[in-house]
Amino acid sequence: xxxxxxxxALGMSQxxxxxxxxxxxEGEFVTEGEPLMEIETDKVIVEVEATAxxxxxxxxxxxxxxxxxxxxxxxxxxxxxxxxxxxxxxxxELESEDSTKLPEAIExxxxxISPLAxxxxxxxxxxxxxxxxxxxxxxxADVLAYLATRSPTVPQPISVNEVKDQTTLASPxxxxxxxxxxxxxxxxxxxxxxxxxxxxxxxDAAQHxxxxxxxxxxxxxxxxxxxxxxxxxxxxxxxxNS
Numbered sequence: 001x002x003x004x005x006x007x008x009a010l011g012m013s014q015x016x017x018x019x020x021x022x023x024x025x026e027g028e029f030v031t032e033g034e035p036l037m038e039i040e041t042d043k044v045i046v047e048v049e050a051t052a053x054x055x056x057x058x059x060x061x062x063x064x065x066x067x068x069x070x071x072x073x074x075x076x077x078x079x080x081x082x083x084x085x086x087x088x089x090x091x092x093e094l095e096s097e098d099s100t101k102l103p104e105a106i107e108x109x110x111x112x113i114s115p116l117a118x119x120x121x122x123x124x125x126x127x128x129x130x131x132x133x134x135x136x137x138x139x140x141a142d143v144l145a146y147l148a149t150r151s152p153t154v155p156q157p158i159s160v161n162e163v164k165d166q167t168t169l170a171s172p173x174x175x176x177x178x179x180x181x182x183x184x185x186x187x188x189x190x191x192x193x194x195x196x197x198x199x200x201x202x203x204d205a206a207q208h209x210x211x212x213x214x215x216x217x218x219x220x221x222x223x224x225x226x227x228x229x230x231x232x233x234x235x236x237x238x239x240x241n242s
Contacts, residue, residue: 003052005074007067010041017041018171019065019073020193024050026059030076037073038193042173045192052076060112060137063194064169067115113138120144170197177202183209 061073190197
């Protein structure tokens with residue numbers, strides 16, 4: 001039986017986590033207790049260990065995806081189990097001499113969609129059945145590639161900068177702080193793994209922007225004193241001599 005790999009809950013109030021990177025590739029053998037993926041919550045960055053030994057398969061999430069707690073992101077299959085993402089075809093008789101039955105099997109192949117790809121498709125009101133993935137899972141790259149081929153006359157719900165912000169590797173807290181401070185993630189350098197933008201990076205950028213808006217402090221050197229008229233000088237001189 002395949003073991004599900006899920007987004008773990010590391011705190012009572014945690015609702016989602018961000019997948020920073022996979023430490024193993026699909027089709028690779030993993031051992032129970034071995035680091036499998038790296039995730040980030042609002043508070044910590046941790047490595048998640050494999051809960052079983054077997055072949056890593058059925059990966060449906062990629063780096064940068066924000067995933068709800070408890071959602072399955074991959075599976076660990078026993079070495080004697082198939083690792084393909086095709087649905088059960090036991091009721092379909094495929095005869096090598098009868099090519100007419102091949103389309104029936106192809107139609108039954110399931111295609112999974114990563115959470116980030118679903119979100120971008122929803123924002124652009126895309127029909128995901130029109131997106132042709134490179135494999136059995138639709139990733140954000142597939143959706144963005146399809147967007148690039150669309151006619152420029154088709155209205156776009158969001159701007160290019162907003163699309164870049166949503167595809168930038170950043171923690172949920174960092175995204176929230178960027179929205180609150182009206183900052184574009186595109187202009188912020190990340191200090192996390194693989195350049196991921198963390199909350200501290202956004203706070204630093206917000207502070208830097210705030211400092212740029214503060215006018216320089218006036219000093220005695222910068223204050224220009226008004227010129228003294230000659231009549232005023234004469235009056236002062238007379239008062240001094242009296």
